[in-house]
Amino acid sequence: MLTPQQARQRLRRVSSLTINEASNLDSLLTDLLSEGCHFLCVDQITVWLINDIDSAEYLHCVASSCEIDVQTIPNLDIAQHPDYFERMFKGETIMANHQLQSTHNDQSDNVANTILDTVIFHNGKAQGVISCKTKSPHWWSNEDIVYAESLADSCSRRLMALETLKLQNKLSELVFVDALTGLKNRRYFNERVQSAKNSQYRMQTPLSLIMIDLDHFKHINDEFGHKAGDIVLSQFARTCQNQLRLEDCLCRYGGEEFIIILPYTGEQQASQLAERLRVTIENMVIQHEQRIIKLTASFGVAEMALEHSIEDTIKKADVAVYKAKNVGRNCVITL
C-alpha cells in the first residue's frame, strides 16, 4: 500500500512522461487515470472538458479509466446543472455529499454514486473536471482530495503539453514544408542531408543525390499561365513522390528545381531511378482548362563518396544538370 506521499510522487513521475501527438485524449490520459484509480480505490475516473472555454455550453467526456467508448457518454448541459457549473467555474472541488451526487451518473447506474470532482484549469480558467466515482458509499479523506487535485493538475499539464506539441508540429510544417507542392523544402533538405551523411559514416553505406530541373518551365508559365505552372509543379511532385521509397527524400530545392536524397543508393541505382523518373515525367499528361500540358526534366546524378562533402556533391549534381541542359535537356547525366 502506497503512502499518500509515495502516490503523489508516482503521479508526478508518470505525468512527466513524453507525449506524442498521435495519441487521442483518451490514451493521452490513460496512465494518469489508472494511477488515480489505484490510489483512490475508485471504480472509474473520467475526464470532462468544456466544449468552449470562452462560451461554455456543456461538458463532454474525453477520457475514462475504464475501457469504454467515451463518445457514447452523454454530455452534461450547463442549463440542466447550473449549480454544479457555477461551483466548477469557481474552481471548487465538488464532492458527492454536496447534494450533487446524481450529476455524473450514467443511465446504467441504479446506485447513487459517490463522486469527487476536481477542476482542471487552463490559463487560470476552469477547463473541465476529473470525476472520480465509486458505487459503494465512500467518505473522501483530505488526502484523497489533495491527491485528486494533483491528478487534475497533472491532466491539465498534459493537455497543455499536447497543445504545445500541436503548435510545434504546425510550426515545423510551416518552416520545413513547401506550401505549393507539399514537399519538404530546402531548409529541411539541408538538415536531412546532414543526417543522411552522418548515417553514411556510421554504417559505411552509399548515398546519392539526384538534382532535377524542369525544362523550359518559363515557357509553360508564359503559354498556359502561372496558375497552370503551379499545377504542373504540384503534379510533378506527386508523380515523382509516388516512385520513391519511404527512406528517399524529395525536396523542392528552388522554383522549378528539385533534389532527392537517396540513402543506401550507389551511383548506378541512382542513375536508373533518375531514368525511370525521366520517362515517367515525359509520359505525364497534365490537363488544364481543356488543354494538354507536356513536361520534361533534366536530371543530374552524383554519388556522395565517404570522403566528399555535402557541398561538393550538390555542386556535382548541379553541374550534371547543367550538362544535361547543354546536351538538349530531357536526359540524365551522372558525374
Ligand SMILES: Nc1nc2c(ncn2[C@@H]2O[C@H](COP(=O)(O)OP(=O)(O)OP(=O)(O)O)[C@@H](O)[C@H]2O)c(=O)[nH]1
Ligand atoms: N508557376 C510557377 N512558376 C515558377 C515557380 N517558381 C519558379 N517559377 C518559374 O520557373 C521559371 C524558370 O525559368 P528559367 O530559370 O528560365 O528556366 P526554364 O524556363 O525552365 O529553362 P531551362 O531550365 O533552361 O530549361 C521562371 O519563369 C519562374 O518564374 C512557381 O512556384 N510557380
